[in-house]
Amino acid sequence: MTDTNDRYRAPALDKGLDILELLAGIEGGLTQAEIAKALGRSPNEFYRMLERLARRGYVARVEGDRYALTLKMFGMAQFHAPTRRLASLATPLLRDLAERTRQANQLVVFDRGNAVVIAQQEAPGYWGISIRVGSHINLFDTGSGNVLLAFSSPERRLAMVAENSDTGAPARAIPAELEARFEIVRGRGYEVKPSAQTVGVTNLSAPVLSPSGEAIAAVTIPYLPLVDGEAAPSPEEATKALVETTAELSRFAGYGAEGETFASE
Known part of the structure:
Protein backbone atom coordinates (compact mmCIF):
# COMPACT_ATOMS: atom_id res chain seq x y z
CA MET A 1 0.00 0.00 0.00
CA LEU A 71 16.71 -18.13 -5.40
CA LYS A 72 19.10 -15.18 -5.64
CA MET A 73 17.50 -13.30 -2.76
CA PHE A 74 17.47 -16.47 -0.67
CA GLY A 75 21.16 -16.88 -1.41
CA MET A 76 21.86 -13.27 -0.46
CA ALA A 77 20.02 -13.77 2.80
CA GLN A 78 22.27 -16.69 3.65
CA PHE A 79 25.18 -14.28 4.02
CA HIS A 80 23.23 -11.59 5.83
CA ALA A 81 23.18 -11.21 9.60
CA PRO A 82 21.23 -14.43 10.38
CA THR A 83 23.91 -16.57 8.75
CA ARG A 84 26.71 -14.70 10.49
CA ARG A 85 24.81 -15.15 13.73
CA LEU A 86 24.47 -18.88 13.05
CA ALA A 87 28.21 -19.17 12.40
CA SER A 88 28.94 -17.24 15.59
CA LEU A 89 26.66 -19.46 17.68
CA ALA A 90 28.05 -22.58 16.04
CA THR A 91 31.72 -21.84 16.62
CA PRO A 92 32.02 -22.99 20.26
CA LEU A 93 29.86 -26.05 19.54
CA LEU A 94 31.94 -26.96 16.48
CA ARG A 95 35.11 -26.52 18.53
CA ASP A 96 33.75 -28.84 21.21
CA LEU A 97 32.68 -31.34 18.53
CA ALA A 98 36.22 -31.34 17.11
CA GLU A 99 37.64 -32.08 20.56
CA ARG A 100 35.14 -34.84 21.24
CA THR A 101 35.64 -36.58 17.91
CA ARG A 102 39.31 -35.72 17.23
CA GLN A 103 38.13 -34.79 13.73
CA ALA A 104 37.70 -31.60 11.73
CA ASN A 105 34.19 -30.37 10.89
CA GLN A 106 32.45 -27.70 8.83
CA LEU A 107 29.18 -25.76 8.77
CA VAL A 108 27.58 -25.57 5.32
CA VAL A 109 24.60 -23.66 3.87
CA PHE A 110 22.90 -23.58 0.46
CA ASP A 111 23.71 -20.59 -1.72
CA ARG A 112 22.60 -20.16 -5.34
CA GLY A 113 22.92 -23.75 -6.41
CA ASN A 114 25.84 -24.84 -4.27
CA ALA A 115 26.66 -25.95 -0.78
CA VAL A 116 28.96 -23.31 0.75
CA VAL A 117 31.21 -23.63 3.80
CA ILE A 118 30.59 -20.73 6.23
CA ALA A 119 32.57 -22.02 9.24
CA GLN A 120 35.01 -24.82 9.98
CA GLN A 121 37.08 -26.27 12.80
CA GLU A 122 40.43 -27.96 12.42
CA ALA A 123 41.07 -31.36 13.98
CA PRO A 124 42.84 -30.96 17.34
CA GLY A 125 45.60 -33.42 16.45
CA TYR A 126 48.10 -33.58 13.61
CA TRP A 127 45.78 -35.15 11.03
CA GLY A 128 42.43 -34.08 9.66
CA ILE A 129 40.58 -32.92 6.57
CA SER A 130 39.72 -29.24 6.43
CA ILE A 131 37.98 -27.09 3.80
CA ARG A 132 38.45 -23.34 3.48
CA VAL A 133 35.59 -21.09 4.55
CA GLY A 134 33.86 -19.84 1.40
CA SER A 135 34.50 -23.04 -0.55
CA HIS A 136 31.71 -24.26 -2.85
CA ILE A 137 31.11 -27.99 -2.64
CA ASN A 138 28.94 -30.22 -4.79
CA LEU A 139 25.27 -30.44 -3.90
CA PHE A 140 24.78 -34.02 -5.07
CA ASP A 141 27.85 -36.09 -4.19
CA THR A 142 28.70 -34.70 -0.74
CA GLY A 143 27.22 -35.46 2.64
CA SER A 144 26.44 -31.79 3.30
CA GLY A 145 24.67 -31.40 -0.05
CA ASN A 146 22.61 -34.53 0.45
CA VAL A 147 21.51 -33.40 3.91
CA LEU A 148 20.54 -29.93 2.67
CA LEU A 149 18.43 -31.53 -0.07
CA ALA A 150 16.98 -34.32 2.07
CA PHE A 151 15.76 -31.98 4.79
CA SER A 152 14.00 -29.59 2.44
CA SER A 153 10.37 -29.65 1.40
CA PRO A 154 9.74 -31.27 -2.01
CA GLU A 155 9.00 -27.87 -3.55
CA ARG A 156 12.14 -26.25 -2.20
CA ARG A 157 14.24 -29.27 -3.17
CA LEU A 158 13.11 -28.98 -6.79
CA ALA A 159 13.94 -25.28 -6.76
CA MET A 160 17.40 -25.99 -5.33
CA VAL A 161 18.07 -28.56 -8.06
CA ALA A 162 16.89 -26.15 -10.76
CA GLU A 163 19.12 -23.44 -9.32
CA ASN A 164 22.05 -25.85 -9.35
CA SER A 165 21.58 -26.52 -13.07
CA ASP A 166 22.54 -22.88 -13.75
CA THR A 167 20.43 -22.93 -16.89
CA GLY A 168 17.42 -20.85 -15.88
CA ALA A 169 15.25 -23.82 -16.84
CA PRO A 170 12.21 -24.90 -14.82
CA ALA A 171 12.81 -27.29 -11.93
CA ARG A 172 13.32 -30.80 -13.20
CA ALA A 173 12.45 -34.10 -11.56
CA ILE A 174 14.95 -35.54 -9.09
CA PRO A 175 16.11 -39.08 -9.94
CA ALA A 176 14.22 -41.79 -8.06
CA GLU A 177 17.41 -43.21 -6.57
CA LEU A 178 18.26 -39.84 -5.03
CA GLU A 179 14.76 -39.42 -3.61
CA ALA A 180 15.04 -42.92 -2.09
CA ARG A 181 18.36 -41.92 -0.56
CA PHE A 182 16.87 -38.74 0.87
CA GLU A 183 14.09 -40.75 2.49
CA ILE A 184 16.68 -42.93 4.24
CA VAL A 185 18.60 -39.87 5.40
CA ARG A 186 15.45 -38.23 6.78
CA GLY A 187 14.45 -41.43 8.52
CA ARG A 188 17.66 -41.79 10.52
CA GLY A 189 18.36 -38.07 10.84
CA TYR A 190 21.86 -37.97 9.32
CA GLU A 191 23.96 -39.05 6.35
CA VAL A 192 26.94 -41.42 6.23
CA LYS A 193 28.61 -41.20 2.83
CA PRO A 194 32.06 -42.18 1.53
CA SER A 195 33.82 -39.10 0.23
CA ALA A 196 33.73 -38.75 -3.54
CA GLN A 197 36.80 -36.51 -3.34
CA THR A 198 39.18 -38.15 -0.84
CA VAL A 199 39.90 -41.88 -0.56
CA GLY A 200 39.48 -43.27 2.95
CA VAL A 201 37.30 -40.42 4.23
CA THR A 202 33.68 -40.93 5.27
CA ASN A 203 31.45 -37.86 5.47
CA LEU A 204 29.19 -37.83 8.52
CA SER A 205 26.56 -35.11 8.04
CA ALA A 206 23.53 -33.91 10.00
CA PRO A 207 21.11 -30.98 9.54
CA VAL A 208 20.56 -27.80 11.50
CA LEU A 209 16.79 -27.42 11.35
CA SER A 210 14.54 -24.37 11.23
CA PRO A 211 11.21 -24.21 13.12
CA SER A 212 9.50 -25.67 10.02
CA GLY A 213 11.83 -28.68 10.01
CA GLU A 214 13.76 -27.65 6.91
CA ALA A 215 17.55 -27.61 6.88
CA ILE A 216 19.07 -24.15 7.19
CA ALA A 217 22.55 -25.66 7.37
CA ALA A 218 24.45 -28.92 7.65
CA VAL A 219 27.38 -29.89 9.84
CA THR A 220 29.78 -32.44 8.35
CA ILE A 221 32.65 -34.39 9.85
CA PRO A 222 35.03 -35.69 7.15
CA TYR A 223 35.89 -38.72 9.27
CA LEU A 224 39.48 -39.88 8.83
CA PRO A 225 40.54 -43.15 10.53
CA LEU A 226 43.68 -42.56 12.57
CA VAL A 227 46.32 -45.28 12.43
CA ASP A 228 49.20 -43.60 14.27
CA GLY A 229 48.07 -44.69 17.70
CA GLU A 230 46.13 -41.52 18.56
CA ALA A 231 42.95 -42.43 20.40
CA ALA A 232 39.83 -41.39 18.51
CA PRO A 233 36.11 -42.18 18.77
CA SER A 234 34.64 -44.66 16.32
CA PRO A 235 32.51 -43.41 13.40
CA GLU A 236 29.42 -44.39 15.39
CA GLU A 237 30.56 -42.39 18.41
CA ALA A 238 31.48 -39.45 16.21
CA THR A 239 28.04 -39.57 14.58
CA LYS A 240 26.36 -39.52 18.00
CA ALA A 241 28.36 -36.44 18.97
CA LEU A 242 27.53 -34.81 15.63
CA VAL A 243 23.78 -35.35 16.03
CA GLU A 244 23.90 -33.94 19.56
CA THR A 245 25.69 -30.86 18.25
CA THR A 246 23.24 -30.22 15.40
CA ALA A 247 20.30 -30.78 17.77
CA GLU A 248 21.69 -28.01 19.97
CA LEU A 249 22.15 -25.70 16.99
CA SER A 250 18.61 -26.50 15.84
CA ARG A 251 17.31 -25.43 19.25
CA PHE A 252 19.15 -22.13 18.80
CA ALA A 253 17.36 -21.79 15.45
CA GLY A 254 13.96 -22.39 17.08
CA TYR A 255 13.37 -25.96 15.89
CA GLY A 256 10.69 -27.71 17.93
CA ALA A 257 8.86 -24.52 18.87
CA GLU A 258 6.01 -25.22 16.44
CA GLY A 259 5.58 -28.86 17.30
CA GLU A 260 5.21 -30.22 13.75
CA THR A 261 7.64 -30.46 10.85
CA PHE A 262 7.30 -31.53 7.25
CA ALA A 263 9.97 -34.19 7.86
CA SER A 264 7.76 -36.05 10.31
CA GLU A 265 4.69 -36.09 8.11
Whole structure:
Protein backbone atom coordinates (compact mmCIF):
# COMPACT_ATOMS: atom_id res chain seq x y z
CA MET A 1 0.00 0.00 0.00
CA THR A 2 1.37 3.43 -0.94
CA ASP A 3 1.87 5.97 1.83
CA THR A 4 0.48 9.27 0.51
CA ASN A 5 2.62 11.15 3.04
CA ASP A 6 5.87 9.58 1.73
CA ARG A 7 8.07 12.46 0.62
CA TYR A 8 10.82 10.25 -0.80
CA ARG A 9 9.04 8.06 -3.30
CA ALA A 10 11.07 6.10 -5.86
CA PRO A 11 8.51 4.86 -8.42
CA ALA A 12 10.92 2.66 -10.37
CA LEU A 13 12.19 0.98 -7.20
CA ASP A 14 8.62 0.53 -5.95
CA LYS A 15 7.68 -1.07 -9.27
CA GLY A 16 10.55 -3.56 -9.02
CA LEU A 17 9.74 -4.40 -5.41
CA ASP A 18 6.06 -4.85 -6.31
CA ILE A 19 7.08 -7.43 -8.93
CA LEU A 20 9.36 -9.32 -6.54
CA GLU A 21 6.77 -9.37 -3.77
CA LEU A 22 4.08 -10.57 -6.17
CA LEU A 23 6.20 -13.37 -7.65
CA ALA A 24 7.32 -14.50 -4.19
CA GLY A 25 3.81 -15.80 -3.56
CA ILE A 26 3.17 -17.39 -6.96
CA GLU A 27 3.96 -20.98 -7.94
CA GLY A 28 5.02 -21.39 -11.57
CA GLY A 29 5.47 -17.70 -12.39
CA LEU A 30 3.35 -15.16 -14.28
CA THR A 31 3.39 -13.59 -17.72
CA GLN A 32 4.06 -9.88 -18.16
CA ALA A 33 0.34 -9.31 -18.78
CA GLU A 34 -0.63 -11.27 -15.66
CA ILE A 35 1.82 -9.28 -13.55
CA ALA A 36 0.41 -6.02 -14.88
CA LYS A 37 -3.17 -7.12 -14.20
CA ALA A 38 -2.35 -8.25 -10.66
CA LEU A 39 -0.70 -4.91 -9.92
CA GLY A 40 -3.33 -2.82 -11.71
CA ARG A 41 -0.93 -1.34 -14.25
CA SER A 42 -0.29 -1.36 -18.00
CA PRO A 43 1.82 -4.31 -19.31
CA ASN A 44 4.12 -1.88 -21.12
CA GLU A 45 5.16 -0.39 -17.76
CA PHE A 46 6.84 -3.62 -16.73
CA TYR A 47 8.81 -4.69 -19.79
CA ARG A 48 12.06 -2.88 -18.98
CA MET A 49 11.80 -3.62 -15.28
CA LEU A 50 11.36 -7.36 -15.90
CA GLU A 51 14.29 -7.37 -18.31
CA ARG A 52 16.52 -5.70 -15.72
CA LEU A 53 15.41 -8.06 -12.94
CA ALA A 54 16.10 -11.01 -15.23
CA ARG A 55 19.52 -9.64 -16.25
CA ARG A 56 20.46 -9.23 -12.56
CA GLY A 57 19.28 -12.75 -11.75
CA TYR A 58 16.31 -11.96 -9.50
CA VAL A 59 13.74 -13.43 -11.90
CA ALA A 60 14.02 -15.95 -14.72
CA ARG A 61 11.94 -16.82 -17.76
CA VAL A 62 10.18 -20.15 -17.36
CA GLU A 63 7.93 -21.96 -19.81
CA GLY A 64 8.61 -19.42 -22.51
CA ASP A 65 6.94 -16.16 -21.55
CA ARG A 66 6.45 -16.56 -17.80
CA TYR A 67 8.59 -14.95 -15.13
CA ALA A 68 9.40 -16.63 -11.81
CA LEU A 69 11.44 -15.62 -8.82
CA THR A 70 14.91 -17.20 -8.62
CA LEU A 71 16.71 -18.13 -5.40
CA LYS A 72 19.10 -15.18 -5.64
CA MET A 73 17.50 -13.30 -2.76
CA PHE A 74 17.47 -16.47 -0.67
CA GLY A 75 21.16 -16.88 -1.41
CA MET A 76 21.86 -13.27 -0.46
CA ALA A 77 20.02 -13.77 2.80
CA GLN A 78 22.27 -16.69 3.65
CA PHE A 79 25.18 -14.28 4.02
CA HIS A 80 23.23 -11.59 5.83
CA ALA A 81 23.18 -11.21 9.60
CA PRO A 82 21.23 -14.43 10.38
CA THR A 83 23.91 -16.57 8.75
CA ARG A 84 26.71 -14.70 10.49
CA ARG A 85 24.81 -15.15 13.73
CA LEU A 86 24.47 -18.88 13.05
CA ALA A 87 28.21 -19.17 12.40
CA SER A 88 28.94 -17.24 15.59
CA LEU A 89 26.66 -19.46 17.68
CA ALA A 90 28.05 -22.58 16.04
CA THR A 91 31.72 -21.84 16.62
CA PRO A 92 32.02 -22.99 20.26
CA LEU A 93 29.86 -26.05 19.54
CA LEU A 94 31.94 -26.96 16.48
CA ARG A 95 35.11 -26.52 18.53
CA ASP A 96 33.75 -28.84 21.21
CA LEU A 97 32.68 -31.34 18.53
CA ALA A 98 36.22 -31.34 17.11
CA GLU A 99 37.64 -32.08 20.56
CA ARG A 100 35.14 -34.84 21.24
CA THR A 101 35.64 -36.58 17.91
CA ARG A 102 39.31 -35.72 17.23
CA GLN A 103 38.13 -34.79 13.73
CA ALA A 104 37.70 -31.60 11.73
CA ASN A 105 34.19 -30.37 10.89
CA GLN A 106 32.45 -27.70 8.83
CA LEU A 107 29.18 -25.76 8.77
CA VAL A 108 27.58 -25.57 5.32
CA VAL A 109 24.60 -23.66 3.87
CA PHE A 110 22.90 -23.58 0.46
CA ASP A 111 23.71 -20.59 -1.72
CA ARG A 112 22.60 -20.16 -5.34
CA GLY A 113 22.92 -23.75 -6.41
CA ASN A 114 25.84 -24.84 -4.27
CA ALA A 115 26.66 -25.95 -0.78
CA VAL A 116 28.96 -23.31 0.75
CA VAL A 117 31.21 -23.63 3.80
CA ILE A 118 30.59 -20.73 6.23
CA ALA A 119 32.57 -22.02 9.24
CA GLN A 120 35.01 -24.82 9.98
CA GLN A 121 37.08 -26.27 12.80
CA GLU A 122 40.43 -27.96 12.42
CA ALA A 123 41.07 -31.36 13.98
CA PRO A 124 42.84 -30.96 17.34
CA GLY A 125 45.60 -33.42 16.45
CA TYR A 126 48.10 -33.58 13.61
CA TRP A 127 45.78 -35.15 11.03
CA GLY A 128 42.43 -34.08 9.66
CA ILE A 129 40.58 -32.92 6.57
CA SER A 130 39.72 -29.24 6.43
CA ILE A 131 37.98 -27.09 3.80
CA ARG A 132 38.45 -23.34 3.48
CA VAL A 133 35.59 -21.09 4.55
CA GLY A 134 33.86 -19.84 1.40
CA SER A 135 34.50 -23.04 -0.55
CA HIS A 136 31.71 -24.26 -2.85
CA ILE A 137 31.11 -27.99 -2.64
CA ASN A 138 28.94 -30.22 -4.79
CA LEU A 139 25.27 -30.44 -3.90
CA PHE A 140 24.78 -34.02 -5.07
CA ASP A 141 27.85 -36.09 -4.19
CA THR A 142 28.70 -34.70 -0.74
CA GLY A 143 27.22 -35.46 2.64
CA SER A 144 26.44 -31.79 3.30
CA GLY A 145 24.67 -31.40 -0.05
CA ASN A 146 22.61 -34.53 0.45
CA VAL A 147 21.51 -33.40 3.91
CA LEU A 148 20.54 -29.93 2.67
CA LEU A 149 18.43 -31.53 -0.07
CA ALA A 150 16.98 -34.32 2.07
CA PHE A 151 15.76 -31.98 4.79
CA SER A 152 14.00 -29.59 2.44
CA SER A 153 10.37 -29.65 1.40
CA PRO A 154 9.74 -31.27 -2.01
CA GLU A 155 9.00 -27.87 -3.55
CA ARG A 156 12.14 -26.25 -2.20
CA ARG A 157 14.24 -29.27 -3.17
CA LEU A 158 13.11 -28.98 -6.79
CA ALA A 159 13.94 -25.28 -6.76
CA MET A 160 17.40 -25.99 -5.33
CA VAL A 161 18.07 -28.56 -8.06
CA ALA A 162 16.89 -26.15 -10.76
CA GLU A 163 19.12 -23.44 -9.32
CA ASN A 164 22.05 -25.85 -9.35
CA SER A 165 21.58 -26.52 -13.07
CA ASP A 166 22.54 -22.88 -13.75
CA THR A 167 20.43 -22.93 -16.89
CA GLY A 168 17.42 -20.85 -15.88
CA ALA A 169 15.25 -23.82 -16.84
CA PRO A 170 12.21 -24.90 -14.82
CA ALA A 171 12.81 -27.29 -11.93
CA ARG A 172 13.32 -30.80 -13.20
CA ALA A 173 12.45 -34.10 -11.56
CA ILE A 174 14.95 -35.54 -9.09
CA PRO A 175 16.11 -39.08 -9.94
CA ALA A 176 14.22 -41.79 -8.06
CA GLU A 177 17.41 -43.21 -6.57
CA LEU A 178 18.26 -39.84 -5.03
CA GLU A 179 14.76 -39.42 -3.61
CA ALA A 180 15.04 -42.92 -2.09
CA ARG A 181 18.36 -41.92 -0.56
CA PHE A 182 16.87 -38.74 0.87
CA GLU A 183 14.09 -40.75 2.49
CA ILE A 184 16.68 -42.93 4.24
CA VAL A 185 18.60 -39.87 5.40
CA ARG A 186 15.45 -38.23 6.78
CA GLY A 187 14.45 -41.43 8.52
CA ARG A 188 17.66 -41.79 10.52
CA GLY A 189 18.36 -38.07 10.84
CA TYR A 190 21.86 -37.97 9.32
CA GLU A 191 23.96 -39.05 6.35
CA VAL A 192 26.94 -41.42 6.23
CA LYS A 193 28.61 -41.20 2.83
CA PRO A 194 32.06 -42.18 1.53
CA SER A 195 33.82 -39.10 0.23
CA ALA A 196 33.73 -38.75 -3.54
CA GLN A 197 36.80 -36.51 -3.34
CA THR A 198 39.18 -38.15 -0.84
CA VAL A 199 39.90 -41.88 -0.56
CA GLY A 200 39.48 -43.27 2.95
CA VAL A 201 37.30 -40.42 4.23
CA THR A 202 33.68 -40.93 5.27
CA ASN A 203 31.45 -37.86 5.47
CA LEU A 204 29.19 -37.83 8.52
CA SER A 205 26.56 -35.11 8.04
CA ALA A 206 23.53 -33.91 10.00
CA PRO A 207 21.11 -30.98 9.54
CA VAL A 208 20.56 -27.80 11.50
CA LEU A 209 16.79 -27.42 11.35
CA SER A 210 14.54 -24.37 11.23
CA PRO A 211 11.21 -24.21 13.12
CA SER A 212 9.50 -25.67 10.02
CA GLY A 213 11.83 -28.68 10.01
CA GLU A 214 13.76 -27.65 6.91
CA ALA A 215 17.55 -27.61 6.88
CA ILE A 216 19.07 -24.15 7.19
CA ALA A 217 22.55 -25.66 7.37
CA ALA A 218 24.45 -28.92 7.65
CA VAL A 219 27.38 -29.89 9.84
CA THR A 220 29.78 -32.44 8.35
CA ILE A 221 32.65 -34.39 9.85
CA PRO A 222 35.03 -35.69 7.15
CA TYR A 223 35.89 -38.72 9.27
CA LEU A 224 39.48 -39.88 8.83
CA PRO A 225 40.54 -43.15 10.53
CA LEU A 226 43.68 -42.56 12.57
CA VAL A 227 46.32 -45.28 12.43
CA ASP A 228 49.20 -43.60 14.27
CA GLY A 229 48.07 -44.69 17.70
CA GLU A 230 46.13 -41.52 18.56
CA ALA A 231 42.95 -42.43 20.40
CA ALA A 232 39.83 -41.39 18.51
CA PRO A 233 36.11 -42.18 18.77
CA SER A 234 34.64 -44.66 16.32
CA PRO A 235 32.51 -43.41 13.40
CA GLU A 236 29.42 -44.39 15.39
CA GLU A 237 30.56 -42.39 18.41
CA ALA A 238 31.48 -39.45 16.21
CA THR A 239 28.04 -39.57 14.58
CA LYS A 240 26.36 -39.52 18.00
CA ALA A 241 28.36 -36.44 18.97
CA LEU A 242 27.53 -34.81 15.63
CA VAL A 243 23.78 -35.35 16.03
CA GLU A 244 23.90 -33.94 19.56
CA THR A 245 25.69 -30.86 18.25
CA THR A 246 23.24 -30.22 15.40
CA ALA A 247 20.30 -30.78 17.77
CA GLU A 248 21.69 -28.01 19.97
CA LEU A 249 22.15 -25.70 16.99
CA SER A 250 18.61 -26.50 15.84
CA ARG A 251 17.31 -25.43 19.25
CA PHE A 252 19.15 -22.13 18.80
CA ALA A 253 17.36 -21.79 15.45
CA GLY A 254 13.96 -22.39 17.08
CA TYR A 255 13.37 -25.96 15.89
CA GLY A 256 10.69 -27.71 17.93
CA ALA A 257 8.86 -24.52 18.87
CA GLU A 258 6.01 -25.22 16.44
CA GLY A 259 5.58 -28.86 17.30
CA GLU A 260 5.21 -30.22 13.75
CA THR A 261 7.64 -30.46 10.85
CA PHE A 262 7.30 -31.53 7.25
CA ALA A 263 9.97 -34.19 7.86
CA SER A 264 7.76 -36.05 10.31
CA GLU A 265 4.69 -36.09 8.11
